[in-house]
Amino acid sequence: MAQEKRKKSAWEYVGVWAVLSVLTVTTWVLGSKVQLGPYSLPVAMLISVVKTVLVAMFFMHLVEQPGARRVVFPVSVVFLALLMGVALIDAMTRVRMARPDGIQDELEPMRPASTRTAPPGSPTRWMGN
């Protein structure tokens, strides 16, 4: 193939592998020893995305692919983001419904108070006031 005229050394792959291993151990140390609290999920996801980009670009040779083949995988990620984003927006913005007879208790969702939608106007509510 035309792209192979530039000779690649096997050591490039070993280098990528070394970075992946270091990132794996970093995730583990941060997640089980350091405990970043609220930052743990974004940091862990960021590291996973970096690892995925490395695997896709170099191990899966996405970096040397032309045209349509380069587009398919990113498009599937876009659809993943759409599905997850809209589903989460739905879960995060569900409003407390009102009943004409004024009985509130039965409308309370059976889940921890931390995840219930605050009533409109309250200071902790960040959306839909």
Add this chain to the structure above:
Amino acid sequence: MSTESSPWEDHFSGPENQSHAAQLGMWIFLGSEVLLFTNLFVGYAVYRYYYPDVFAEASKHLKTDQAMVQTLLLVTSSLFVALAVHFIRRGRQFLTAAVLGAAIVLGVAFLAIKGWEYYEHYKEGLLPGEFFHNEELTKQGANLFFTLYFLLTGLHAIHMMVALGLLTWLVWGAMAGTYTAEYHIPVEVGGLYWHLVDVFWLFIFPLLYLVE
């Protein structure tokens, strides 16, 4: 140029086109695999939003250290599969078979650890649904965490088994001399599948094992 034994098909009008078509087809299949796992990841995200504390507590019952070892095993096996493609592009058939064999050994080790984990969960009463009877995890949501855990890791393990069968077939082909520096489409395409299974684990590991 197509004879009975040649892997090149006439209707592609050239080896270049045949290789492009095979790889594009594989990428589209991988895209559909991403969407398959997306369903489980979305379910996970929504229920983790509903039960953040319960998920963190339930996650402590998983074997985090062993999962880190599993991640390293998969990442290393991915290196070997990438090297297999590297070697077959240079026509080194025996080296290709050797590194693919190494990848298979690491993959089997991964599944062995997974099986041991499942057995430990079974002893702790962490199987999902009506079989869930752990004494420490009584809050609503813990059962859901383990349902998602078994679905995600189980679907991943099934993919691992399929990919291991694929690699075994590639080793056999490489030893038989089917693949050469000119024709090695199955090695390239099979390698892509292995790497994708690795990528899924890269997300499953922090999401299930490192919940805070």
